[in-house]
Amino acid sequence: MPTLQTFHGRIVDLRRYTNVHLYYGRRPFGQTDRYELWIKPPSGVERKFTVNTRTMPARRGHAVSLIVTACKVPQVLGLANWTTADGVNYARTEAPPLLRVYDFPVLAVTFLMMAIIWGDPGMVLFVPGAVTYGLIASAGRAAIRSRRGRHVDRAIDAEAARLGRRGEMSS
Numbered sequence: 391m392p393t394l395q396t397f398h399g400r401i402v403d404l405r406r407y408t409n410v411h412l413y414y415g416r417r418p419f420g421q422t423d424r425y426e427l428w429i430k431p432p433s434g435v436e437r438k439f440t441v442n443t444r445t446m447p448a449r450r451g452h453a454v455s456l457i458v459t460a461c462k463v464p465q466v467l468g469l470a471n472w473t474t475a476d477g478v479n480y481a482r483t484e485a486p487p488l489l490r491v492y493d494f495p496v497l498a499v500t501f502l503m504m505a506i507i508w509g510d511p512g513m514v515l516f517v518p519g520a521v522t523y524g525l526i527a528s529a530g531r532a533a534i535r536s537r538r539g540r541h542v543d544r545a546i547d548a549e550a551a552r553l554g555r556r557g558e559m560s561s
Contacts, residue, residue, distance in 0.1 A: 393459070393460040394457055394458070394459060394460065394467065394541060394542065394545045395457075395458055395459075395460045395464070396455050396456065396457055396458075396545060396548075396549045396552075397429060397431070397437065397439075397455065397456045397458060398431060398432075398453075398454070398455040398456075398549070398553070399429040399430050399431035399432065399434075399437075399453070399454070400429065400430055400432075400451065400452070400453050400454070401427055401428070401429055401448055401449065401450050401451060401452050401454060402428045402429065402430045402436055402450070403426075403427070403428040403450060404425060404426070404427050404428075404446070404448065404449060404450050405425065405426045406423060406424075406425050406446070407423070407424050407425075407426070408422060408423050409422045409423075409424075423442070423443065423444045424440055424441065424442045424443070425440070425441045425443065425446050426438060426439070426440050427439045427440075427441065427448075427456075429454065429456065439456060439458070439464065439466050440466070441466045441469070441480065442484070443478075443480055443483070443484050445478050445480075445483055445484070446469075446478075447469065447471050447474065447476040447477060447478055448469060448471045448473075448474075448476075451473075452471050452472075452473040452474065453471075453472045453473050454469055454470060454471050454472065454473075455469070455470045455472065455546075455549045455553070456468070456469055457469070457470075457542050457545045457546060457549070466480060467479070467480050467481045467538065467542045467545075468480055468481065468542040468543075468545065468546050470546050470549060470550065472553065477546060479539055479542045479543060479546070480542075481535065481538040481539040481541075481542045482535075482539040482542075486531075486535070488527070488528035488531050488532055489524060489527065489528060493523075493524070493527060496523075497520050497523065500516065500519070500520070500523075501513070501516050501520075504516050504519070
């Protein structure tokens with residue numbers, strides 16, 4: 391799991407963008423709303439963060455702390471709003487699906503390989519193998535998501551203690 395960092399400051403600008411879908415009646419696989427936040431720390435330069443979510447408990451002018459991954463392009467995993475004593479753990483609220491699109495081509499290739507190598511028994515054995523793969527992949531991803539959510543909760547609590555705002559916000 392990547393290391394988590396906090397970024398504290400005041401929201402200078404907040405914009406919401408909603409994607410328009412060209413296909414009527416089809417729901418997209420991913421999030422359709424995103425927020426672009428420009429945050430200025432007490433001493434420093436403004437920074438832009440993008441959050442793909444429908445939940446934003448902050449407005450322009452609010453003092454916030456963001457919990458982000460320590461990557462080249464940081465991913466926002468949590469937001470603590472100290473002005474309204476509200477917050478959100480995006481690792482829990484905006485969870486990705488347990489089965490992903492690339493799982494289906496993997497299963498198709500596996501089916502073909504089992505059919506080529508073992509023939510008819512391979513095709514029969516594919517069904518329980520595919521179910522087992524789906525269960526293991528889903529359980530593993532759920533465990534990783536739960537662990538990441540706990541890490542973000544601890545990071546929000548640590549930021550509250552660092553800023554001396556213990557008890558103002560429940561995570």
